[in-house]
Amino acid sequence: MCGNLGRMSARAPDPARRSERSRRAILDSALLLCRARGYEATTIEAIAAEAGVGKQTIYRWWPSKGAVIMDALNEAGVASASFSDTDDVRADLRRQMTSVVRLMNDAQFAPIYRGVIAATQSDPGLAKALRERVIAPRVTACAERLRRAQQDGQLRPDVDLETLVELLYGPLYYRLLLPARRLDRALVDTVLDVVLTGAGLAGA
C-alpha cells in the first residue's frame, strides 16, 4: 500500500507546475482569441474553453475578462518600460517613445490595448490594476530618467517631472484613443522638440 501511494505521488503532477501551466494557457488563449475575434467578442467562457480549464479556474485568479487580457498583454513583454541612460536625454527618450509608437501601431497589440483602456472607463477595479501594473511603473521609469537630466542642470528645476511625463506621452495616447491623424514618429520628434525646449533643454 505504502509503495503504491509512493508511486502515485511520484506520478501525480506537481500542483505548482500544473497551476503555472494553466495560468500560461489562460494568458495565451486570451491573446489568441482577442487577435482572432477582437477584445469585445472575447469572453471568459471562450478563454476557458480554449485553455482547457474551467471558468472557475480563471475567476480564482482574475476578477474579470479585462484583468486577464491586461495581464496577458503585460506579460507578453512587448510594452518595454526601460530607458537607456546615455548623456543625451533627448536620444534616450526618443528611443523609448519610438518603441511605444511602434507598439501603438502594432495590429497584434494596439486594438487589444485600446480594448483594455476602453473597459477601464466603466470598471474602476481594472483601472486600478492598469495604473498599478502598467502605467505607474512606466511613469516612474521615465520620471527617473528626466530627474537625472534635471539634476545635471539640463532641465529647468521648477517643472514637475511626473507632469512632464504626461506632456510627452499625452499626445501619443491622444492619437491612440481619439479619432485623430495617424500616430507616427514625426509626432515624437515634434513632442520632444517643443516639450523639451519648453522644459529648458538647450538645443532640443
Next chain:
Amino acid sequence: MCGNLGRMSARAPDPARRSERSRRAILDSALLLCRARGYEATTIEAIAAEAGVGKQTIYRWWPSKGAVIMDALNEAGVASASFSDTDDVRADLRRQMTSVVRLMNDAQFAPIYRGVIAATQSDPGLAKALRERVIAPRVTACAERLRRAQQDGQLRPDVDLETLVELLYGPLYYRLLLPARRLDRALVDTVLDVVLTGAGLAGA
C-alpha cells in the same frame, strides 16, 4: 366632408414639428438614462421607452446607441469650442482649456463622454462621427487661434499648428482616459508654460 378633413388637417400635428419633438425627446432621454444608469447600462430600448417612441424611430436617425448619446452630449452645448481673441494668446487658451477641464470633471458630463470614447475603440462609424462632429471643429478653432499668434510672430513659424493643438490637449485627455492623477487647473498652467515656451512664446 371637406370641412371635416380641413379641421382634421388643422388639428393634426405638423410632421416636421412632431419629428423635432421626437428627436428632442430621444436626446433628452438618452442623457437622462446615462446619468441615472451609466453609459454601459443604457440601451436603445430604454431610450425609446423613456422618449415614448418606437426603436425604429431611433434607428431611422442614428445607427447606434453611441451615436445618439454623442449627439445628445454635443447638442447639450456644454462642450464649447469657442476661443476668445484678445492680444494675449496664452490667456485665450487658458480660458478655453479651463472650461474643458471643468467639463472633464463634471459628473453629469465626463462619465458619458468617456463612455462614448470607449465605444469608439470598437466602432469605426462612431469614431468617424466623433471626429467629424466633435473633435475636428474644436481642433480647427484652436489651430485658428494659434495661427493668428503665429502670423503675429508670437509663435515659432516652423511648428505644425494641428500638432501643437494635440500637445496642448493630449495631457488633458491623458488624465481623462487613463488612470492618472486628478485633472486640475494646475495641469493647464504647466501645459501652457512648457508647450508655449517650447513653441516660442516669450514670457509664457
